[in-house]
Amino acid sequence: MAAELNGKIAIVTGAGSGIGQAITRLFCAEGAWVLAVDRDAKGLAETLGQCPPGQFSELVGDVTDAALPDAIRKALPGPLDILINNAGVGAGGMIEATSDDDLRRFFEINVVGLFRLARMGVELMKKRGGSIVNLASIFAEIGATSSAAYSASKGAVASLTRQMATDYGPIGIRVNSLGPGLIETPLTRDRIRDQAWRRTIFIDQAPLRRVGQPEDVANAALFLASDRSAFITGELLRVDGGWAMGRYPRETI
Template sequence: MTMEPSTLNGRTAIVTGAGQGIGLAIAEALLAAGAHVVAVDREPDGITALATLSGVTAVQGDVTDAGLPEQLDAALAAEGRQPDILINNAGVARGAHALETSDADFTRYFDINVLGLFRLSRWAVGRMMRNGGGAIVNTASIFGQIGAQSSCGYSASKAAVIGLTRQMANDFGPNGIRVNAVAPGLIETPLTAERIRTEAWRRHQMIDGAPLRRVGTPEDVARAVRFLASDEASFITGQILAVDGGWAMGRYPREEAIHA
């Protein structure tokens, strides 16, 4: 038996939050693998640039908008396409501890990180069921598994993403739909670069405290997402793949490398 690398030729992949950072890297990785990418973002700048590339359809939309599924239906119908892959990447981060988190703050995290993801997943599985299957990959967070200081709404919402990933994998596996998630650790993006540069405690905890001793890149996450979306992961569902340089697993790293 030969094992050829999977491609995504002929498949249609929807990526939310595709305008910058991790979402942009995911969109580019899926495009390079042969997928037609429907790039979704509420800000027009990033997806406008993506739309100049062959094989990209840009949709300006917000995951908190209950009308987004209808927008996607219209965009897909205009090109005679159906969703084969959904990447639920859009989200909001940072936050505060519980005493500094209002009801409105907490609700905002769940509206964006959970309800928006659920709404698009529900829409996608309905179409994937009719098409014989598909793949959904959610962007969770390592903080949804272990908690993080001063991150009440964020950590709770990402824990909910992990729970929903496993639950939907269980329900829709018999329909040939795989549902997995990536759980990034500290990833350097336009939104995190300044904090990484200025917050020494963050570098000490999450870079010096990780076995691989480096910050992650959007491409690190994109490669993991591409794998989970492809046929190379055809027997994998309901899993949460940590992309964190071993940080959550390590927590007690060696002071220096082992010498031969």
């Protein structure tokens, strides 16, 4: 399916690494013009080194900065079609090990930052419609270990998604979220390598017996961003190798 996003203008936050990098690369390859946003200039440079020239612009900025939406508006070359709210932080601990400040930090980045950009997104899409894809997590739905603040923040993203889909469907703005399982990114690679329990839960006991790759999530983001999903809104698409169905020890077949 060549050049599925030809002529579309997209924003991808957290584009400097991992899932955001894979989404930016795929969207550029599919013909979109992408505004790649990340607070890490080096990561952005790495991402954009993988994209054809003329298909993107970069914006160094932090989603916790209330001025970011204005900076994004100025950097867009035309009407916005697609917003991928991907920037976020992960990990964390049990609730006893989570301070108020830890919780605030997770919410400031994963929820408040995303909320602000989603509000900007609907304002920019009001005339022509568009597609917003929020990166939630399978942790929004499943009680996952040692992630009190993270799981709560992703639950907020999933319900904000459904809420916005209800309000903005009538003017042609679709809002969906993705529920990745454990994806191997620069942020998670060390944890997967160093923490045996993580490998047990997310690989040995997971139905497909592997963690996901950023490309797995990028493919699903492309589906939700494109007109292929024109009749889908308010949904959370799990990209988790079946992990949400429970843990199952290996058995021979």
